[in-house]
Amino acid sequence: MKVKSPLEIYKLLPGTNCGECGFDTCMSFAxxxxxxxxxxxxxxxxxxxxxxxxxxxxxxxxxxxxTAPEVDEVVIGKDLKIGGKEVLxxxxxxxxxxxxxxxxxxxxMDEKTIDERCSRVVEYKKFYVGKYLTLDGIAVRCTxxxxxxxxxxxxxxxxxxxxxxxxxxxxxxMEKALKAVGxxxxxxxxxxxxxxxxxxxxxxxxxxxxxVRSKDLNMLKxxxxxxxxxxxxxxxxxxxxxxxxxxQRTFERVIQIRRTAILGQDKxxxxxxxxxPIAAWTVEGDDIGKMYWETVIAALFIVKYGDxxxxxxxxxxxxxxxxxxxxxxxxxxxTPVQVEPGLKAINNPDKNSPVLITTNFALTYYTVxxxxxxxxxxxxxxxxxxxxxxxxxxxxxxxxAPEKVxxxxxxxxxxxxxxxxxxxxxxxxARLQGALEDETGWKILVGPTDSGRLKxxxxxxxxxxxGVEVKQ
Amino acid sequence: xxxxxxxxxxxxxxxxKYEIKELExxxxxGGDIEIExxxxxxxxxxxxxxxxxxxxxxxxxxxxxxxxxxxQLFAQQQPAYPxxxxxxxxxxxxxxxxxxxxxxxxxxxxxxxxxxxxxxLGATPKEGGTRKYTIKLGGEKSxxxxxxxxxxxxxxxxxxxxxxxxxxxxKAIRTHYEDVMGHPDEWAKKVIKDFGADAxxxxxxxxxxxxxxxxxxEAVKTVEEVLQAVKCPIIVGGSGNKEKDPVLLExxxxxxxxERVLLASATLDTDWERVGRAAKExxxxxxxWTQMDINSQRTLNRYLLKRIGLxxxxxxxxxxxxxxxxxxxxxxxxxxxxxxxxxxGDEDLAFPISSGTTNAWGAREAWMKESxxxxxxxxxxxxxRGPLWEILTGLTLSLAGVDIFMMMHPVSVAVxxxxxxxxxxxxxxxxxxxxxxxxx
Ligand code: SF4
Numbered sequence: 019m020k021v022k023s024p025l026e027i028y029k030l031l032p033g034t035n036c037g038e039c040g041f042d043t044c045m046s047f048a049x050x051x052x053x054x055x056x057x058x059x060x061x062x063x064x065x066x067x068x069x070x071x072x073x074x075x076x077x078x079x080x081x082x083x084x085t086a087p088e089v090d091e092v093v094i095g096k097d098l099k100i101g102g103k104e105v106l107x108x109x110x111x112x113x114x115x116x117x118x119x120x121x122x123x124x125x126x127m128d129e130k131t132i133d134e135r136c137s138r139v140v141e142y143k144k145f146y147v148g149k150y151l152t153l154d155g156i157a158v159r160c161t162x163x164x165x166x167x168x169x170x171x172x173x174x175x176x177x178x179x180x181x182x183x184x185x186x187x188x189x190x191x192m193e194k195a196l197k198a199v200g201x202x203x204x205x206x207x208x209x210x211x212x213x214x215x216x217x218x219x220x221x222x223x224x225x226x227x228x229x230v231r232s233k234d235l236n237m238l239k240x241x242x243x244x245x246x247x248x249x250x251x252x253x254x255x256x257x258x259x260x261x262x263x264x265x266q267r268t269f270e271r272v273i274q275i276r277r278t279a280i281l282g283q284d285k286x287x288x289x290x291x292x293x294x295p296i297a298a299w300t301v302e303g304d305d306i307g308k309m310y311w312e313t314v315i316a317a318l319f320i321v322k323y324g325d326x327x328x329x330x331x332x333x334x335x336x337x338x339x340x341x342x343x344x345x346x347x348x349x350x351x352x353t354p355v356q357v358e359p360g361l362k363a364i365n366n367p368d369k370n371s372p373v374l375i376t377t378n379f380a381l382t383y384y385t386v387x388x389x390x391x392x393x394x395x396x397x398x399x400x401x402x403x404x405x406x407x408x409x410x411x412x413x414x415x416x417x418x419a420p421e422k423v424x425x426x427x428x429x430x431x432x433x434x435x436x437x438x439x440x441x442x443x444x445x446x447x448a449r450l451q452g453a454l455e456d457e458t459g460w461k462i463l464v465g466p467t468d469s470g471r472l473k474x475x476x477x478x479x480x481x482x483x484x485g486v487e488v489k490q
Numbered sequence: 491x492x493x494x495x496x497x498x499x500x501x502x503x504x505x506x507k508y509e510i511k512e513l514e515x516x517x518x519x520g521g522d523i524e525i526e527x528x529x530x531x532x533x534x535x536x537x538x539x540x541x542x543x544x545x546x547x548x549x550x551x552x553x554x555x556x557x558x559x560x561x562q563l564f565a566q567q568q569p570a571y572p573x574x575x576x577x578x579x580x581x582x583x584x585x586x587x588x589x590x591x592x593x594x595x596x597x598x599x600x601x602x603x604x605x606x607x608x609x610x611l612g613a614t615p616k617e618g619g620t621r622k623y624t625i626k627l628g629g630e631k632s633x634x635x636x637x638x639x640x641x642x643x644x645x646x647x648x649x650x651x652x653x654x655x656x657x658x659x660x661k662a663i664r665t666h667y668e669d670v671m672g673h674p675d676e677w678a679k680k681v682i683k684d685f686g687a688d689a690x691x692x693x694x695x696x697x698x699x700x701x702x703x704x705x706x707x708e709a710v711k712t713v714e715e716v717l718q719a720v721k722c723p724i725i726v727g728g729s730g731n732k733e734k735d736p737v738l739l740e741x742x743x744x745x746x747x748x749e750r751v752l753l754a755s756a757t758l759d760t761d762w763e764r765v766g767r768a769a770k771e772x773x774x775x776x777x778x779w780t781q782m783d784i785n786s787q788r789t790l791n792r793y794l795l796k797r798i799g800l801x802x803x804x805x806x807x808x809x810x811x812x813x814x815x816x817x818x819x820x821x822x823x824x825x826x827x828x829x830x831x832x833x834x835g836d837e838d839l840a841f842p843i844s845s846g847t848t849n850a851w852g853a854r855e856a857w858m859k860e861s862x863x864x865x866x867x868x869x870x871x872x873x874x875r876g877p878l879w880e881i882l883t884g885l886t887l888s889l890a891g892v893d894i895f896m897m898m899h900p901v902s903v904a905v906x907x908x909x910x911x912x913x914x915x916x917x918x919x920x921x922x923x924x925x926x927x928x929x930x
Contacts, residue, residue, distance in 0.1 A: 107827075124930075159927070218588060260920075262918055265917075270637070278595070297925045299925065310905055321885075322889060334870030335870025336870070339879055339882045340882075345815075347886075389863070392865075414730070449700070
């Protein structure tokens with residue numbers, strides 16, 4: 019955003035410190051606006067005043083203007099937001115609005131295929147760090163060149179409830195589809211140097227966001243400026259050329275657009291960028307090669323400035339790496355990915371339950387926790403403060419230290435909670451076995467290197483074998 | 491693929507017609523029909539045992555690279571693309587007059603004052619070694635692949651991991667190395683010849699006191715064998731044992747005198763001084779490894795340069811690679827920050843970056859048969875998931891500034907190399923259709 023100091027925002031707020039926004043003072047609210055952890059609408063008094071008097075309205079307008087993100091935020095469907103970026107490198111703040119992943123169907127596919135693909139998009143979920151990663155929407159392509167058929171399939175796809183992109187360069191087809199699903203606020207693809215006038219009218223008539231498409235960046239900018247002048251939300255497609263020199267040029271176009279928008283303050287092309295990895299399927303080659311290459315293109319532009327994508331492969335083995343990468347790139351680097359160290363009781367453990375230890379790196383913790391939960395086994399899980407590092411790194415780096423383990427065991431009084439003296443450590447911490455036994459006086463059992471195998475491991479190794487007293 | 495439709499003679503005819511021998515990245519050896527693609531547009535899927543009709547496949551690639559209309563050649567296989575959409579006549583019914591606001595796009599120019607040091611791995615006989623070729627890392631004056639800002643003198647290289655004893659590996663990787671397990675020289679040959687690696691990283695893990703506890707003077711024999719077996723630059727690593735590794739690497743430096751080996755690694759909590767001195771004395775390079783902390787990296791680099799006097803052209807840094815889904819965000823940002831600092835003129839961080847991309851295989855998503863969680867959607871085919879996991883880990887870090895990757899799966903190596911060459915401007919035009927109206 020334009021402003022760099024909370025003071026500039028503060029000056030435009032009511033200044034009453036009423037606390038309605040959820041912050042104690044207007045100044046504190048201003049600071050949260052600045053790092054985008056609060057929204058202007060949350061200052062109810064200002065919104066109310068603006069309705070009544072012109073001066074307040076003027077202030078509100080100014081406030082919205084100076085706090086607008088560097089890259090426009092565009093809404094598709096009910097509430098899918100894309101764009102809204104502020105920076106070129108994630109450590110400078112964070113990347114907002116993760117790349118929206120859309121998967122295609124075309125209106126010449128049979129009903130069963132369409133249903134399978136749409137259901138995949140709706141149902142897909144991958145557990146990751148305490149939540150599920152999901153997919154965003156469906157792109158309906160007009161391959162029939164028949165307006166009625168396109169509209170019919172669009173209607174059907176809209177029924178799945180996901181945001182949609184309508185894909186056709188034919189204004190007649192597009193209009194028919196918009197008649198059917200325009201109220202769902204689809205993104206329409208695409209206005210080109212040839213058809214833009216018709217698409218501009220359609221976008222206005224149905225008030226939907228539109229993708230403008232051209233390889234020529236002068237033309238792309240002209241189209242964007244023209245549509246923006248008509249108050250239409252714009253997404254840029256600088257055309258994804260899927261391989262060879264063309265892909266190199268695509269990379270250049272995407273980088274130049276985003277860099278010029280943010281550093282060059284070009285307010286014509288500061289729009290979300292669309293990338294179409296699906297284009298990989300039109301290069302000569304076999305399906306496996308295309309599948310790999312499509313995934314590579316998608317990954318490339320998840321890292322570098324792609325705000326929305328159309329992808330063809332709905333195979334879980336290509337989706338999973340992509341949603342994971344997207345999550346990694348869009349994780350807020352300002353919030354440490356750590357959990358509270360301490361002791362967690364999993365599935366109501368008792369005095370005979372195993373004691374296990376892991377790190378406070380959120381990812382490790384949630385992985386172990388969810389594996390234990392879903393295995394049905396109960397246990398005591400010690401969470402060691404490794405400064406948010408995983409097992410392997412913290413063992414090598416010394417954060418997973420025997421003294422710290424001992425301290426944690428004393429603090430949590432784990433010895434009082436169980437009748438045995440066995441501690442299960444991660445397989446990746448095996449080299450600490452001796453040192454840990456010396457330090458804690460407990461018997462150390464080396465668990466599996468991956469907690470996904472904990473269930474089987476516990477079945478075999480718990481309670482510990484003969485000669486071991488697990489007191490009743 | 492049009493299997494059986496094209497004979498090898500056809501290929502040869504076509505190849506000679508287009509004087510293919512002179513084409514960059516393609517080798518034709520002797521009378522044998524052995525077409526090797528170093529920069530094919532798609533990886534060598536033979537490696538994963540896919541029946542691809544390789545000959546015809548290669549032909550198609552070559553033809554396309556030469557601008558040959560492959561679509562016509564294989565016309566019978568092509569899906570029928572819908573005819574061009576008839577242009578709808580633009581009707582201006584409304585009064586309102588809409589005009590295109592003409593604009594000119596002026597790309598923002600970004601200039602950097604700093605640059606990344608150039609480091610050479612390997613030495614030719616002329617330079618005092620025995621390597622047939624050398625690899626240069628670094629030399630960047632812009633962010634990776636921003637060729638529109640500055641040319642990139644050396645594209646990232648790929649080194650493949652080799653171990654001096656049998657090691658447990660994920661199944662997807664193991665199948666490619668079963669025949670050479672325990673034979674590091676054969677292993678090294680294989681990764682160079684069959685998998686297109688630029689270099690090999692030989693890990694002397696047998697020295698681990700918990701494994702074979704091989705004494706250093708014996709372990710280095712493997713290094714000599716590998717130097718004999720392959721003619722590429724080599725990287726040598728230890729077992730991760732903090733006490734033993736520096737002693738071992740010192741020995742490696744002695745036996746490989748003059749070869750400009752990359753010694754992996756010097757760390758702050760080991761005897762970095764010993765490793766650094768050995769490298770300086772015997773003309774090698776040092777890999778300075780820290781745990782995702784830019785300040786420690788700066789400190790270690792400074793120690794090696796200032797306290798030991800290691801030449802600036804002999805330092806490579808490893809800021810730690812975490813797998814996709816397991817801390818890749820940290821690894822990426824850490825490297826990106828180091829590279830940005832270098833370009834802004836921070837001389838303590840202006841060195842090529844190495845990535846242990848093989849770490850990707852530590853992610854359960856790369857090797858586990860299925861999700862252990864009931865709520866998860868299926869994870870899909872493991873034979874593709876694994877390589878993709880490694881590819882995406884490497885690809886992401888390539889955009890942060892990695893100069894040399896250490897990898898393992900042949901498909902991952904091929905695909906990442908393909909991308910590097912594509913973004914690096916080494917590829918030709920490739921034909922493609924319009925996806926908007928194609929049924930795919
Ligand atoms: S709601 Fe508005 S006026 Fe009240 S404290 Fe928050 S910012 Fe200040």
